[in-house]
Amino acid sequence: MIDAAGIAFQIVQSVLAVLIGPLYVGWVNQCRAWLQNRSGPGLLQPYYMLARLFHKEPVIAEHASPLFRATPYVLFGCMWLAGGIVPALATDLPFAPAADIIALVGVFALARVFLSLAALDIGTSFGGLGARREMMVGFLAEPAMLMTLFTAAFISNSTALTTIVETLAHREFAIYPSLAFAAVAFLMVLLAENARVPVDNPATHLELTMIHEAMILEYSGRHLALIEWASAIKLFAYTAIGIALFAPWGIAEGSNWSALPVALVALAAKLVLAGAGLAALETVSAKFRLFRAPEFLSTAFLLAVLGMLIHFLGRG
Amino acid sequence: MNPPDLTPVTIAAGIAGFWILIGAASLVESQRLRFINRLIFPAGAVAGCVLAIIGARALGDPAETLVLPLGLPDLPFHLRLDPLAAFFLFLLGVGAFGVSAYAPGYFSRESAHRLRLLSLQYHVFLASMALVMLADDAYLFMVAWETMALSSYLLVTTEHKLPAVRGAGFLYLLIAHIGAIAILLSFGVLHGGGFADYTFDALRATELTPFWATVAFLLAFAGFGAKAGMIPLHAWLPEAHPAAPSPVSALMSGIMLKTAIYGMVRVIYDLIGDITWQWGLTVAIVGALTSLFGVLYALMQHDLKRLLAYHSVENIGIILIGIGLSMVFIGMGHPAVGALGLIAALYHALNHAVFKALLFLGAGSILHSTGLRDLNDMGGLIHRMPRTALCFLVGALAISALPPLNGFVSEWLTFQTALQAPVLEHGVVRSLLPLIAAMLALAGALTAMCFVKVFGIAFLGQRREPHHPPAGDHPGGDAGLPESIGMAWLGLWCVVLGIFPAVVLMLLNRVAVSLTGHGLPPEALEAGWLWLVPTSAAQASYNPLIFLATIVTVVLLTFVFVRWCYHGRLRRSHPWDCGYPEQTARMQDTADAFGQPIRWIFAPVFRIERRIPAPDDPHPRFELHVEDRHWRWLYLPVARLAEFLSVQVAVLQRGRISTYLLYSFITLLALLVFVR
Known part of the structure; x- marks a missing residue:
């Protein structure tokens, strides 16, 4: 059942997810700079930043517990797993059946819980603030994400990501109304979960409304590098889930070597578009007040539920 | 008289008798005051371990019965060990071992006089729970049920000199008895009059009209629901659990609530039998509301044990969702999916028993060591109590339904059951089930938030209490050896039940087959012991071992790689103080502050x-x-x-x-x- 091509796809995808993540973030930043009439730092800037951070000596608080030091590694492990099992290149991934969409949401939740715990570990006010807000965004975003995924699961009658992608890739090019709702909801969740505008702003420090940056304020050196890298992989993984659910065309199916170049080109094209879209979205919208975030996310939740109900109505 | 054969049911009944016996033995005036802690509790723990083995082995066997010539004349006790009872005895045994191993450490500073009584009540409590699960007639069932209620009432009111504890005990006794009356009436309805006796066989054989069957269902649902802590009959839980000594809270929350689940499953699936989907929908909706309200109230608490008690309400809700979904599918003619829902519910019952007992024991260790129960006074405990912190972290991750621990597996199975909704013909029900799944998802995410709060406030951060040495009763150090054994045992089960779910699934499938006559499809059972597949591999699969192995490998590789390529230097310094040097530990987030967004939303x-x-x-x-x-x-x-x-x-x-x-x-x- 597991063949060489499958294993090769798995390895290529896992390595790609880890290596391409920072590039994708660089591309989003570059696009945003262009849209804002700046020249931008260049595509490779995230890699330079990671290298610099790895070289630096980390400074941690005197009373930091082992959990604080372990969290960046756990985070990185979770995100690598997530990036490895989302079918971005091919559907024939031997590891993909290890976790379906619910388990995938579980991985993200695991990472979030660890990061929030680490934020509380130092016991400064910013850490607690960030952890509390992160969990608030998390508990609203997680059900919305699950409902979005359930809509796709109902269409393909499966929660296995590969089956969902295969089913959706083979449908005729018709717009499912339920999927349209789900796509909007998913986009909103993606913005919230990856600390993007309008819920959070990845570009600022020391703003009283920050969430993600408040949690990682005490991190430095290699720890910070791992967290930043994990965030980049997370953004990539979320985008890959979005692509897999709503635009799966071009993905390599089965163990077919010749499909790999096509899949690579298709994935690159889709990522370029998605990154540009994300940058455009972030440029035209302003950050919400923190207390608007629950409204934003409950809207996402309701849209996802609506999409699911429409699916049932459409069938009945 | 010949000695009875050593069949599993005899051994199980013997263990119940043994518990009563050692309970009575602890009353013996002894010169050595450590007698109870050194001998009685460990003996009870070993009995629990034996019971767990018996339960696990009897899961696959056909039902066995035993008639004990005890009780009133001409009214002997009927006992029966079928797969359902075996599963719950296993749950009882696993929990009892952990708690009994822990108890000597917790009670090490208790006065001998009080400990004697406490040990008697404790072991009678254990025995009565075993008898509830073994009972095969309504008479023994009610006797054991009432013994359980009374012995646990006495345990709750151990600190009876405090008025608040007496009040909590009274509330508990009141609701327990309202529930018991409902259960008694339900048995009466099931009996249907006539001259038959009250054995469960006779109750099974009674033909009920749909109306009376519904009455029996509602009475049983309300009666067992009151004991389980179903909304709105949950009010006793957050009062009684904090009042009781921590090992007792662990038993009550971990196991006693499950006897109510056992009773509910026994009456609805076994004794009534003809399940309609309307009942199932009732159970599922009540379950969804229970889980949501439970977790919302839990988030508002700052007393650690009250918070855990509200989480028991939440988890009972999740179990009820599983049972309700199962009943809906069975009532609408899809018994195979119904079996999956039942398995999910039973799995969650076992998981909850393990992690909730663990969390209550952890709370007990904190209380024992520092005298603190209010989260707002704790902080930084991970430095002083690393073993307790590790065990508590495992329990917290498990209850938050995070992979690869056990809480995730049962919630995953519940989701999978709800996702089978498209097979139903009834349009409204079909779209209601995913909504119930949505509420389950929300409750799960809120639980994660709540346990970030608990672990973050209690164990992480800086110490909030003033730095004077704790009062005489509280040693201030980490959990001792017995306490650590108890917690490590339960923590181990959290991991094992999470990593090898397929084995549990196969065992639970036998329970489902014996109750509903249907089990999982063959493809699910042939997937092997590593792959958790509820229906078919194309539909859904989950492999926690690969999951865990990948994360651990990546973590280790990254660790080595970063050190090898760069360096492993580290410097410690003050945390960043935002330019405000006068910070104190009291300025950290408190439990109330952490719940503020919930209070607001x-x-x-x-x-x-x-x-x-x-x-x-x-x-x-x-x-x-x-x-x-x-x-x-x-x-x-x-x-x-x-x-x-x-x-x-x-x-x-x-x-x-x-x-x-x-x-x-x-x-x-x-x-x-x-x-x-």
């Missing part, structure tokens, strides 16, 4: 009283009280009604014997007229 759910001091107040004091709305909506009106009625009835009470004799005489006359 779900404001209508709570009754909030806030007192904000005026700017010129010489003694400014901020007060915040968050109350369960059920008190004002339900309990206080009922209490006032009861008070009003008793005042009315008191007219009859004249205090004169002759008047009372007159009442008896009139009653007799009336009976002679009406009853021929």
Whole structure:
């Protein structure tokens, strides 16, 4: 059942997810700079930043517990797993059946819980603030994400990501109304979960409304590098889930070597578009007040539920 | 008389007897005061371990019965060990071992006089729970059920000198008995009159009209629901659990609530049998509301044990969702999916028993070591109690339904059951089930938030309490050896049940087959012991071992790689103080502050009283009280009604014997007229 091509796809995808993540973030930043009439730092800037951070000596608080030091590694492990099992290149991934969409949401939740715990570990006010807000965004975003995924699961009658992608890739090019709702909801969740505008702003420090940056304020050196890298992989993984659910065309199916170049080109094209879209979205919208975030996310939740109900109505 | 054969049911009954025996033995006046801690509790723990083995082995066997010539003349006790009972005995055994191994450490500073009584009540409590699960007639069931309620009442009121504890005990006893009356009436309805005895076989054989079957279902649901902590009958849980000593809270929350689940499954699936989907929908909706309200109230608590008690409410809700979904599918003619729902519910019952007992024991260790119960006074405990912190972290991750631990597996199975909704024909039900799944998802995410709060506030951060040495009763160090063994045992089960779910699934499938006559499809069972596949591999699969192995490998590789390529240097310094050097540990987030977003978003759910001091107040004091709305909506009106009625009835009470004799005489006359 597991063949060489499958294993090769798995390895290529896992390595790609880890290596391409920072590039994708660089591309989003570059696009945003262009849209804002700046020249931008260049595509490779995230890699330079990671290298610099790895070289630096980390400074941690005197009373930091082992959990604080372990969290960046756990985070990185979770995100690598997530990036490895989302079918971005091919559907024939031997590891993909290890976790379906619910388990995938579980991985993200695991990472979030660890990061929030680490934020509380130092016991400064910013850490607690960030952890509390992160969990608030998390508990609203997680059900919305699950409902979005359930809509796709109902269409393909499966929660296995590969089956969902295969089913959706083979449908005729018709717009499912339920999927349209789900796509909007998913986009909103993606913005919230990856600390993007309008819920959070990845570009600022020391703003009283920050969430993600408040949690990682005490991190430095290699720890910070791992967290930043994990965030980049997370953004990539979320985008890959979005692509897999709503635009799966071009993905390599089965163990077919010749499909790999096509899949690579298709994935690159889709990522370029998605990154540009994300940058455009972030440029035209302003950050919400923190207390608007629950409204934003409950809207996402309701849209996802609506999409699911429409699916049932459409069938009945 | 020949010695009875050593069949599993005999051994199980023998263990119940053994528990009562060692409970009685602890009353023996002994010169050595450590007798109970060194001998009685460990012996009880070993018995629990044996019971777990017996339960696990009997899971696959056909039912066995045993008749004990005890009790009233001509009314012997009937015992029966079928797969369902075996599963719950396994749960009891696993939990009892952990708690009994822990107890000697927790009670090490207890006075010998109190400990003797406590040990008697504790072991009678264990034995009565075993007998509830073994009972095969309504008579023994009720006797064991009441023994369980009374012994746990006595355990709850161990600190009976405190008025709050007495109040909590009374509330518990009251709701337990309202529930017991409902259960008794349910058995009465199931019996249907006539001359048959009250064995479960006779109850099974009774043919009920749909109306009376529904009455029996509702009575059983309410009665067992009251014991399980279903909304709105949950009010006793957050009062009784904190009042009891921690090992007792662990037993009550971990195992006693499961006897109610056991009773519910026994009556609904086994004794009533003909399940309709309307019942299932009722159970599922009540379950969804219970889980959501439970976790929302839990987030508002700052007393650690009250918080855990509210989480028991939440988890009972999740179990009820599983049972309800299962009943909906069975009632609509999809018994295979129904079996999956039942398996999910039973799996969650086992998981909850393990991690909730673990968390209560962890709370007990904190209380034992530091004397603290309020989260707002804790902080930085991970440095002083690393072993407790590790065990508690495992329990917290498990209850938050995070992979690859056990809580995730049962919630995953519940989701999978709900996702089978498209097979149903009824449009409304079909779209209701995913909504219930949505509420489950919300409750799960809120649980994660709540346990970030608990672990973050209690174990992480800086120490909030003043730095004087703790009072004489509290050693202040980490959990001792017995406590660590108890917690490590339960923590281990959290991991094992999470990593090897397919094995558990196969065992639980036998329970489902014995109850519903249907099990999982063959493809699910042939997937192997590593792959958790509820229906078919194309539909869904989950492999926690690969999951865990990948994360661990990546973590280790990254660790080595980063050190090898760069360096492993590290410097410690002050945390960044935002340019404000006067920070104290009291400025950290508190438990109440952490729950603030919930209080704000779900404001209508709570009754909030806030007192904000005026700017010129010489003694400014901020007060915040968050109350369960059920008190004002339900309990206080009922209490006032009861008070009003008793005042009315008191007219009859004249205090004169002759008047009372007159009442008896009139009653007799009336009976002679009406009853021929």
